[in-house]
Amino acid sequence: MDTLAYALLGLFGVGYFVLGGADIxxxxxxxxxxxxxxLTLAAIAPFFLGNEVWLVATGGLLTALFPGLEAEVFGRIWGALVVLIAAWIVRDMGLWLRGRGDGAVWRTFWDGATVAGSWAVAASWGVAVGLLMGGGAPLxxxxxxGVFALHGAVFAALRLGTHTPLARRLAPVALVTGVPCALGAGAGHLGRTAPYAAGLALLLVLAWAALGARRYGAALASSGLAILVVPLLAAVNLPDATAAEDAGLTVTVAFVMLPLLVAAQAWVWWTFRGRVDGPSYL
Amino acid sequence: MSTLSLARLLFAITAGTHFLFVSLTLGLAALVAITQTRAVVTGDPVRLRMVRYWGQLYVINYAVGIVTGLLMEFQFGLNWPGLTDHAQDVFGAPLALETLVAFFVEATFLGLWIFGWDRLNRYAHLAVIWVVTLTAYVSAYFVLVANGFMRRPVGFLRVGDELRVHSAADLFTNSAALLPLAHVTAGAFLVAGFFMAGVSAWHLRRARIGEPVDLEFFRRSLRIGLVSAVVAVVPSAVFGGLQFSIIPDGDGKSVLSGIASELMMAAWLWMFGVAVAAMVKLPFTGWLLRGRAFLRTVMITLPVPYAAMMFGWIYREGGRQPWLIQGVLRTEDAVRPMGHGAMLATTVGVSALFAVLAVVNIVLLRRFARRGPDAAALGRPAPAESLEPVPSF
Incomplete structure (x- = not known):
């Protein structure tokens, strides 16, 4: 039961970072x-609502399957989580509201909310996981x-068909800043951190090379795997936990629902699979 | 204020605000889905425009409402670890099922409905709004299972310090969840019905002073809104009243919850009066549109069901104190022992943020309600935006 419960939690967490990371x-x-x-926002418009529900589901599963873990972990990263949720709200409001007003001031204000909120979401994930790693939170x-921005840049290049140079410049930036910072943050348990930092470095090089060769699919796969350094380092630094005694019901329903959920999401991806051809409702 | 009071205030502000958004979302989703069904079946252009106009107001309200819900979900773990410590198995399951079975599907399909307007064929698009609507009610059900357990704990067993599920059937068919579901559903149809009718009445009154108004459009909308209110007004009272017999008053039935209950019933009486008048007038279209006092009354009734929802919520939740789970877990034993400063800063910050969200929602609903059907951006190819100067690198 523990294995199944961990698998579910991991699956939804990974889903959030790979999918939601791109729109953030x-x-x-x-x-x-x-x-x-x-036009830029049309790249993420149909997806972002369906992306963030992966995190909502992760939260729900955490409450039901590992309540003790939730209580302990939320206590350790309380501040980062409060900022994360506030930033998430600000960012979503920016996305939803910018198109509902006419003035340039209105749009600029909500664009600012989207940008500031997105940075704050990415940074609070770093702080939260950094706290779990033992103190290297700002690092x-x-x-x-770095990994959020790169993943977003690759996704934008894919959906918009432009801005490949931006993504290609970001990959080395993420490499020279992100990898040392990850090692520094996990300095207390270097044996645990180093393999992930090495994997991150390799993926960033791959993303850079794929962008150079204009292989967008490979680039997106690399940046999508690179962003997983965040949840993976969180996972290996979590305290041990066993699943709740009555987790069976939730686990069963989750596995029954899973194909339906993936099918619903796949329908969205398929419907909006092409390049952006015009602005959207946002 | 103590840290406990602050944590309670924070949750009350989060849940209360969220509940007001949800009231309109639940009701309006259903009315939009019904309207879209009729539009697709008949191919009537007026009804198609109604879907876009009322659909846009629904989407605006949904977007602001959803973000208040995000904070609510994570607040259980953030501030009330006692709840998951002691009642983990019982309380977590309905919340997890809500996210997996309902909310995940609802949000995914809503994105498809909003952005896929011209990409899906009309039957698929219609199916999508029905999935969104039904999962919204499934979501309400699971949340009320968790909430109903707090008020009337059933189907559990105490094992040492913990509560364990004894009978999932009892837990998920708790009358303290099912009756409120029916009550809240009726309430949501009152909110959405009077919202639609109130906005329509405002436009129809403008027509009387000679302004150009799409009479046919708002006459039909007024009827839909009033029919919804007429149908829902009696069930809302019946399913509210039935709860008195099964849900015990909390130990600390306060003056506040007593007043809230009186105000809720006063609001209901007002709505009942308007609904009776509407029922008499509905068969006579000419008379329905001519009555100046009636249209004015319908207009000012728009906020009344909101007030009833809010007072009902205060009555129900306030009456439970000092228990978090009635007779099982005290509120003071569940709160996270946080520093006072951190909790104060969070409560003040969240209150300010939510106040902004509520104001923005009201301003936008008002703006787009007033602009009329031709201004709806939902489901229409966007005009090319002139490239205004924006900060860019």
Whole structure:
């Protein structure tokens, strides 16, 4: 039961970082992705609502399957989580509201909310995981901002068909800042941290090379795997926990629902699989 | 204020605000889905425009409402670890099922509905809004299972310090969850019904002073809104009243919850009066549109069901204190022992943020309600945006 429960938690957590990481990264890079903001936002518009529910589901599963773990971990990273949720709210409001007003001031204000909120979400993930790693919180925020931004840039390049140079420049930046910062944040348990930092370095090089060869699929796979350094380092630094005694019901329902959930999401991906061809409702 | 009071205030602000957004979301989703069904079946252009206009107001309200819900979900773990420590198995299951079975599907399909307007065929698009609507009610059900357990704990067994599920069937068919579900559903139809009717009445009154108004559009909308209110008003009272017999008053039934209960019933009486008048007038279209006092009354009734929802919520939740789970877990034993400063800063910050969200929602709903059907951006190819100067690198 423990294995199944961990698998579910991991699956939904990974889903959030790989999918949601892309739209958060696009939000961070909004000022660098061209002057037609509506067009840029159309790259993530159909997805971001369906992406963030992976985290909501992770939270729900954590409450039901590992309540003791939740109580302990939330206590250790309380401040970072409060900032994370506040930033998440600010960012979503920026996305939803910018298109509902007419003035330039209104749009600039909510664009600012999207950008600031997206950076704060990426940074608070870094701080939260850094706290779990044993104190290198600000350092790991550098790593997490780097991988979020790169993933967003690659996704934007794929969906918009432009801005490949931005993504290609970001990969080395994430490499030279992110990898040392990850090692520094996990200095207390270097044996545990180093393999992940090495993996991150390799993936960032791969992403850079793939972008150079204009292999966007490979680049997105690399940046999507690179962003997993955040949840993976969180996972290996979590205290041991066993699943709740009555976890069976939730686990069963979750596995029954899983194909339906993936199918629903796949329908969205399939519907909006092409390049952006015009602005959206946002 | 003590840290406990602050944590309670924070949760009350989060849940109370969220509940007000949800009231409109639940009801309006259903009315939009019904309207879209009729639009697709008949191909009637007026109804198609109604879907876009009321759908946009629904989407605006949903977007602001969803973010208040995010904070609510994570607040259990953040501030109330005692709840998951002691009642982990019982309390966590309905919340997890809510996210997996309901909310995940609802949000995924809502994105498809909003952005896939011209990409899906109309039957698929119609199916999508029905999935969104049904999962919204499933979501309400699971949340009320968790909430109902707090008020009327059933189906559990005490093992040492912990509560364990004894009978999942009892837990998930708790009358303290099912009756409120029916009550809240009726309430949501009152909120959405009077919202639709109130906005329509505002437009119809403008027509009287000679302004150009799409009479057909708002006459039909007024009817849908009033029918929804007429249908829901009696069930809301019946399913509210039935709860008195099964849900015991808390030990600390306060003056506040007593007043809230009186105010809720006063609001209901007002809505009942309007609904009776509407029922008499509904068969006569000419008379329905001519009554100046009636349209004015319908207009000012728009906030009344909101007030009833809020007072009902205060009554129900306030009456439970000092228990978090009635007779099982005290509120003071569940709160996280936080520093006073951190809790104070969070409560003040969240209150300010939520106040901004509530104001923004009201301003936007008002703006887009007033602009009328031709201004709805939902489901129409966006006009090319002129490239205004924006900060860019």
């Amino acid at each position: 990264g696009v939000g961070m890079l909004l000022p660098f992705l061209g002057r037609d903001r509506r 790991f925020a550098v790593t997490s901002c």
